Amino acid sequence: MRLRELLDTPMPGLELLTGPDVLLEREISWVATTDLLDPGRYLNGGELVLTGLIWRREPRDSERFARAVAEAGGAAIAAGDASGAPIPRDLIQACRTHRTPLFRVPTELAFATLTEHLARQLSAERAADIGSVLERHGRLASASAAGTALAPILELLAQDVGMPCWVLTPAARPVAASHEPMPPTEAEAMVREVLRAGQLPARIRRRSVFAISSGSPLTDWYLVFDGDHKRWDPRRQALASKAAAVLAIERERLAARREPLRLLGAELVHLVAEDGGVADIAARADLVGVGPDTEVQAMALAGPGGQSAAILRALLEEVTQRTPRNGEQTAPAEAAQPPLPLPEQRRAAEHRSASDPDFPIAEFDDHAVALVPNPPPDVTDRIRDLLTSMAPGLGRERLAIGVGSRRAESLRATVDEARHALRIGRARNDQVSVIGHEELASHVLLLSGLPEDVRAAYCDRLLGPLRTYDALHRSDLEATLETFLACSTSWTRCAEQMHVHVNTLRYRIARIEELTGRSLADLETQVDLFLALRLR
Structure with a gap:
């Protein structure tokens, strides 16, 4: 009252x-x-x-x-x-x-x-509340028995708070909604700000966002409401926070239903990676949907906080459930079906999200490996695009992915390729590195196999004098060297890129040659210094 x-x-x-x-x-x-x-x-x-x-x-x-x-x-x-x-x-x-x-x-x-x-009055209201709770429990129990209760939870929540609500992934994919779907461009812009916000709940533009936590910003879901939660009354704020917790429990329940299949998938990947018996591999492969003629691609991911397997699974779910955007090819017009009513659309989308088969994924000491049956032709580019948009969720952490070639004849070969590609990605200084199998011919593959102390000693011997000089004089000789080599030692292009006069550039290069005792006109010196820069 x-x-x-x-x-x-x-x-x-x-x-x-x-x-x-x-x-x-x-x-x-x-x-x-x-x-x-x-x-x-x-x-x-x-x-x-x-x-x-x-x-x-x-x-x-x-x-x-x-x-x-x-x-x-x-x-x-x-x-x-x-x-x-x-x-x-x-x-x-x-x-x-x-x-x-x-x-x-x-x-x-x-x-x-x-x-x-x-x-x-208050007693009557509480009696009505008890009846409402019992009714809602029955509705949620029925929904859970049928598969998933996410949509019913959101519909009940929207009725209580009097405003629409949505559940989105860090890639802005809609998981469930109480009303019309949020426009994709709006969802993408909002999620980018959410990943930068760090602390939730937060007001993002004209909406309020609560975390449905899973342990990593790259795997969390987000419960989104219209309006500013800071202006809500305490009852509504508490209801939104409890709803996020209930949705997290429901998400864990859906994951638990997949656990037996996930265990089989993990066993398969371990057997493949460790050269297990043919019969053992075949028995598990068939159970997780990997037949003898299935084209398979492998991915290896090293991520932060012991979340490699969870992040890899979330990324694969995104790239395989990604909906076409404007300009992308869709199904032929003659195959189109009449649109479903909105509630049925929401439930169908959520059912797909909850019932799609899991990818075989296994966790190793410092990375995770997945097998991707019948992968999309542009899976590497899709992963790269996704991680570019989701990178703010990493904070200061780094993440690398290696992608093997598409093979039907040898699972072990594609896993090895993915792991080699991962080594290249981890050898780079980029916050996010996505390396395809086509990059396995790169010099970085050789560098990634060197022991860490050898790498550090090589780098320090060649670049140490430049770093000492830069620290004492607040100069940027190391950056000048990197740009000069990236421009294939073109004086004009390097000067333009660094916004300095060519004479200034010539003075800096002369100082670099003096400090390193090497001539940059020599190809072998260029290679040595280039490799040292890559080893940083």
Whole structure:
């Protein structure tokens, strides 16, 4: 029951003395009658505090009483003097100061009558709430038995908070929605800001975002509402937070249903990677949808916080469930089906998300490996594009992926290729590296096989003098060298790219040659220094 309803009830003479309209939306949890000067210790929050003003001895007592009620979370104060005297102005002012609505109870309205009426109203509402909870439990149980309860949860949540809500992935893919889907461009822009925000819940543009946490920003889902959560009443804020927790539990329930298949997939990948027996591999491959003629591609990922397998699984789900955008090829027009009504569209999309087969994925010491049956032809580019948009979620961490070639005849070969490509990615300094099998002929593959101490010594021997000089003189000789080699030692292009005069560039290169004792006109020197820069 809200405070506003007190003015609509047949309570003769009850009068609101102070309290703006927004405060009248407060919920009343119960009624508390008191004549204590400081009743705070006996309040739990949300009470309508009835008082006969016996506690008031002097004007400053009003400030203490109103402050105690406000700090304890009381919804409002209803005061009345048995003599019929007006409510003291100091109490009105104190309630105004502490943003606590104040009602005047006339002498003809007994406190007992007001208390009895409110008790009946609140009891009726709680009984209705229990019935509603039972009804909702039944609906959710039915939905869970049928497959997934995400859509029903969002629909019930939208009814309670009075606004639409959505569940999105870090790649802005819609998982479930209570209303019309969010426009893709809007969802993508919002999720990019969410990944940068770090702390959730947060207001992003005109919406509020709560985390459905899974352990990593790259695998979390996001519960999105219209409006600013900081302006909601405490009940609505608590409901949104609880809803995010319930959705996280539902997500774990869906994952648990896949666990037996995931264990088989992990066993298959381990057997392939460790050169297991042909019969053992074939038995498990068939169970997870990898037949003898299935074209398979392998991926290896090294990510932060022991989340490599979870991140790899999330990325594969994104690239295989990605919906076509404007300009991309879709199904032929003659194969199109009449559109489903919106509720059926939401449930069909969610069912696909929950029921698609899992990819065989296994966790190793510092990386994870997945087998991708019948992969999309541009899977490497798709992964690269996704990680570019999701990179803010990494913070300062790094992530590398290696992709093997598409092979039907040798699972072991494609896993080896993916792992070799991963080594190349990890040898680079980029925050995100996605390396395809076509890059296995690169010199970086050779460098990635060197022991770390050898790499460090080689790099320090060639670049150490430049770094020392840069530190002492606040110069940028190392950066100049890198740009000069990247421009194939073209003086003009390098000077233009660095926005310096060619004579300035010539002076810097001369200083580099002096410090390293090497001539940059020599091809062997160029190769040595180029490799040292790549080893940083």
